[in-house]
Amino acid sequence: MDLLQYILLGFHSALQPINLFYCFLGVLLGTIIGVLPGIGPVATISILLPITFKIPAISAIIMLAGIYYGAQYGGSTTSILLNIPGEATTVITCLDGYQMAKKGRAGPALGMAAIGSFIAGTASLLGLTFLAHPFSEIALRFGPPEYFSLMILALVVLAYLAHGSMLKAVIMALFGLILTYVGTDNITGSQRFTFGFVELSDGFDLVPLVMGLFGISEVLLNVEQTISQEVLKTQIRNLLPTRQDWAKAKGAIFRGTAIGFFLGILPGAGPVISSFVSYTVEKKISRYPEKFGTGVIEGVAGPESANNASAQGAFIPLLTLGVPPNVTMAILFGALMIHGLAPGPLLMKDHPDFFWGVVTSMYLGNFMLVFLNLPLIPLWVKVLKVPYPILFPLIVLFCVVGAYSLNNSALDILVMTGFGIVGYLMKKLKYEGAPLVMAFVLGPLLELNLRRSLIVSDGSFTIFFTRPLSAAILISALVILSFSFLPKLRKRKPDVEEII
Amino acid sequence: MKKAEQITCVFWLVLAQSVCWGAFQLNLGTPSEPASGFLPFGTGLLLGILALVHLVRITFWKPEKKEPFLGEIRWKRGACVVASLLLYVLLLSRLGYLLTTFFFMAVLFSIYERKKWWVVGGSSLLVIALTYLVFHHWLKVQFPVGFLRIG
Numbered sequence: 001m002d003l004l005q006y007i008l009l010g011f012h013s014a015l016q017p018i019n020l021f022y023c024f025l026g027v028l029l030g031t032i033i034g035v036l037p038g039i040g041p042v043a044t045i046s047i048l049l050p051i052t053f054k055i056p057a058i059s060a061i062i063m064l065a066g067i068y069y070g071a072q073y074g075g076s077t078t079s080i081l082l083n084i085p086g087e088a089t090t091v092i093t094c095l096d097g098y099q100m101a102k103k104g105r106a107g108p109a110l111g112m113a114a115i116g117s118f119i120a121g122t123a124s125l126l127g128l129t130f131l132a133h134p135f136s137e138i139a140l141r142f143g144p145p146e147y148f149s150l151m152i153l154a155l156v157v158l159a160y161l162a163h164g165s166m167l168k169a170v171i172m173a174l175f176g177l178i179l180t181y182v183g184t185d186n187i188t189g190s191q192r193f194t195f196g197f198v199e200l201s202d203g204f205d206l207v208p209l210v211m212g213l214f215g216i217s218e219v220l221l222n223v224e225q226t227i228s229q230e231v232l233k234t235q236i237r238n239l240l241p242t243r244q245d246w247a248k249a250k251g252a253i254f255r256g257t258a259i260g261f262f263l264g265i266l267p268g269a270g271p272v273i274s275s276f277v278s279y280t281v282e283k284k285i286s287r288y289p290e291k292f293g294t295g296v297i298e299g300v301a302g303p304e305s306a307n308n309a310s311a312q313g314a315f316i317p318l319l320t321l322g323v324p325p326n327v328t329m330a331i332l333f334g335a336l337m338i339h340g341l342a343p344g345p346l347l348m349k350d351h352p353d354f355f356w357g358v359v360t361s362m363y364l365g366n367f368m369l370v371f372l373n374l375p376l377i378p379l380w381v382k383v384l385k386v387p388y389p390i391l392f393p394l395i396v397l398f399c400v401v402g403a404y405s406l407n408n409s410a411l412d413i414l415v416m417t418g419f420g421i422v423g424y425l426m427k428k429l430k431y432e433g434a435p436l437v438m439a440f441v442l443g444p445l446l447e448l449n450l451r452r453s454l455i456v457s458d459g460s461f462t463i464f465f466t467r468p469l470s471a472a473i474l475i476s477a478l479v480i481l482s483f484s485f486l487p488k489l490r491k492r493k494p495d496v497e498e499i500i
Numbered sequence: 501m502k503k504a505e506q507i508t509c510v511f512w513l514v515l516a517q518s519v520c521w522g523a524f525q526l527n528l529g530t531p532s533e534p535a536s537g538f539l540p541f542g543t544g545l546l547l548g549i550l551a552l553v554h555l556v557r558i559t560f561w562k563p564e565k566k567e568p569f570l571g572e573i574r575w576k577r578g579a580c581v582v583a584s585l586l587l588y589v590l591l592l593s594r595l596g597y598l599l600t601t602f603f604f605m606a607v608l609f610s611i612y613e614r615k616k617w618w619v620v621g622g623s624s625l626l627v628i629a630l631t632y633l634v635f636h637h638w639l640k641v642q643f644p645v646g647f648l649r650i651g
Contacts, residue, residue: 054639167554171512174547178519178540185536192536193522216585223577223611393608394627396581397601400588401631405641410589417585424578429508451534459532 007129010356014364019059019357026063027365030070031372034090035078035380036391041071043218045331046210047395049338050402057339058354062361064335068328069121069311069362072271073369076113076304077380080106089271089307092279096292096299103295111239112249112297113304114373120257120305121366124312127261128359132348135320139345142321144452145463149473150323151446156477157266158326158435166484169435172426176439177446179204186444187451199411206334208403208412209440212419213426213433215399219392220424239374241297249301252282256305263306264313270326271307271314278306312362318343319355323442327434330441505558512551519544577611584608596646601628 013019033044045064052060075090080097093113100109142150159169182193183203194200241249259281260274282302283292292299317325322344324330336343341351348355373380403412423433439446457463465471519540529535584607591600605624609615635641 051639167550167557171547171550171554174543174550175512175515177543178515178547181519181540181543188536190526190536192526192540193519216581220578220581223581224574389609389612390623393605393611396585396608397605397627397631400585400604401635401641404592404643405635405639408642410592410644413585413589413592417582417589420585421582429504447539450539454531454534459530461531 003129003133006352006356007360009353010358010360013058013353013357014062014361018056019062019361020364022055022059022063023066023361023365024368026066027070027073027368027372029063030067030072031074031369031380032383033067034071034074034076035383036386040214040218041068042210042328042331043214043395044071045328045335046207047215047398047402049207049210049331049335050405052335053338053406057336057341058357060339061332061335061354061358062365064332065315065358065362066365068332069308069365070369072121072304072307072311073114073117073373074380075307076117076300077110077373077377078384080109080113080300081381082384089275089311090304091272092275092303093300095279096294096296099293099295100297100300105295107238108241108245108297109300110377111374112241112245112301114239114370115241116249116253116256116301116305117308117373118366118370119253120260120309121312121369122363123257124261124264124309125359125362125366128312128316128362131316132320132355132359135316136345136348139321141469142345143467144449144456145467145470146473147322148446148449148453149464149470149477150321151442151449153473153477153480154323154325154442155435155439156480158438160480160484164430164432168431172431172433173435173439176436177443179209179436179440180443180447186448204415204440205406205412206331206338206441207406208416209419210331210334210437211399211403212416212421213423213437215395216416216420217423217427217433219395220420221427222388223392239377245297249297252278252298252302253305255281256302257309260306260309260311261313264310264325265316266325270328271310274306274310275303278302315359315362319347319358320345322347322445324438327437330438333441502558502561502563506555509551509555509558513548513555516544516548516551520548580611581608592646593644594646596648596650597643598628598632598650599646599648601631 014023029044029048030041033041044067048064048067052064055063072089076093076097079090079093080101083094083098097109097113100106155173159166159173180203182200184190184201185192191201256274256278259278260271263274263277264270279292279299279302282298283289286292286296286298288296314325314329317323318329318333322333322342324333324343333343336347341347341354399416400413403416404410406412426433426436453463454461463470464474523537523541523544526537526540527535528537528541584604588600588604591603595603602624605627606620609620609623632643636643
């Protein structure tokens with residue numbers, strides 16, 4: 001089959017009424033949680049994961065993917081109208097978006113965010129459509145050493161790009177790996193770290209773990225404070241940007257798309273970093289950098305395009321290489337495995353209807369998002385006014401029911417609560433959850449590939465460096481590691497951010 | 501904050517040591533035939549080294565200003581949420597989903613401020629009805645019925 005036939009097959013799957021419904025539900029939920037501060041796509045996908053076990057795999061992944069890229073659209077509304085980013089990916093949009101709103105230009109800012117997101121998202125999907133096949137062809141040449149090296153690279157990049165201390169990020173990744181050792185050893189079948197508890201013989205489930213780390217811990221952090229939800233009182237009119245706005249923003253959208261797409265593919269990077277890089281680039285190349293932060297439309301168009309392009313580009317390594325590039329993709333990786341589908345090069349070959357169905361559903365989802373976001377902005381402003389004292393009990397209940405429904409066991413609620421407390425303490429101590437979840441998801445495959453490689457090489461670790469592809473990947477990881485240590489060697493005293 | 505960091509490092513060290521010891525008990529195998537404890541041992545060892553490095557850095561680090569133990573914590577509401585979750589786990593099989601969730605939601609809705617009883621009761625009932633409809637009827641989740649045998 002050629003590419004066009006695959007795309008038609010994909011649209012045939014995506015246009016099934018049930019899949020269209022779940023696509024719409026996904027992007028709608030994504031927009032709502034993007035609008036609402038205090039709950040993000042990671043928490044939402046974690047919370048809704050158990051629900052998807054009851055629906056067909058393709059519908060489930062279409063919905064979960066919709067939540068992810070839908071949240072990138074919705075997040076900008078709070079940044080522009082509230083100066084509170086609905087998502088970490090739209091933090092940078094606050095700088096110029098809110099200033100534009102204060103000047104009475106909320107409409108063009110929101111409009112540009114939505115249209116820029118649509119253009120970038122669609123361009124990124126085109127990239128995914130055309131690159132998926134070459135990527136999976138390369139991935140088919142991968143053996144255990146290459147997979148092991150790729151996973152190490154993903155973890156190293158994620159740790160390198162951690163917000164605070166890299167040391168802490170690596171510690172978190174190791175903690176995530178340790179959690180994967182609990183249960184039955186996949187190769188020998190022996191029990192590890194179960195301490196005689198039968199309940200631990202299958203190890204920790206991904207769902208209570210991510211629900212606790214991202215859902216419950218967010219609630220515990222948020223209930224400490226009173227979240228103010230004052231919406232800027234401004235007239236939202238003229239959503240379509242002017243010709244002058246377009247002239248200024250088109251370059252930013254183009255550059256944001258390119259930056260977002262390539263950073264989205266890279267393991268460890270993602271929409272947050274893409275949006276920051278895009279803003280920095282726009283400011284650097286601008287003829288009036290001093291005006292950034294005062295309501296410049298490029299400051300909205302660039303980052304908003306970048307985060308959307310990145311969100312959709314991130315599906316390339318997940319679906320073609322079987323390596324999730326960020327934490328949301330790691331949870332989607334888990335969802336695919338739970339549905340009996342192994343992400344990787346064979347997914348496209350063995351389940352083309354699934355693969356292309358998910359990809360083409362994202363084209364449809366992007367269209368839905370433009371229509372959901374532009375005319376319904378007044379509705380999202382109303383959603384913003386849902387008070388947190390009403391919202392958080394619902395989040396907790398969803399987590400509780402979701403965890404329970406996994407095995408019809410209250411023990412899963414207990415595990416989720418435990419990880420909720422762990423997640424809360426981690427955030428208080430400035431440890432990131434992302435490396436932990438990535439390592440937890442990749443851990444079993446990492447161990448399997450390491451042990452297989454060593455068996456093949458008769459115990460020689462040089463196998464990772466004698467195979468060209470594996471060596472290239474590992475050298476990239478080493479280069480990234482040296483990037484993080486070299487500047488620190490020159491400094492006499494490490495700064496607070498590095499230590500804490 | 502510095503003290504909290506040091507305590508965390510000690511926790512990592514204890515965890516690392518326990519993992520190494522557990523891995524050793526499991527059998528490490530050899531590089532050509534790695535056994536169940538092989539990677540756990542390596543992970544524990546690396547965790548221990550990194551925790552030690554972090555502990556040394558933290559110990560010699562002089563913070564510019566003194567910060568509270570775990571930053572600013574207003575723990576009452578959070579503790580209330582955790583306590584309700586633990587009680588929920590304890591009572592779920594005994595009282596059943598409907599009754600336990602009703603009390604659970606009533607507590608959560610009242611955490612921020614005291615509301616009129618009928619507002620709390622009404623909201624809790626509405627939420628239970630909706631979740632029961634979605635999860636039990638639509639998604640076929642089997643909830644515990646409890647001693648009252650409802651649900």
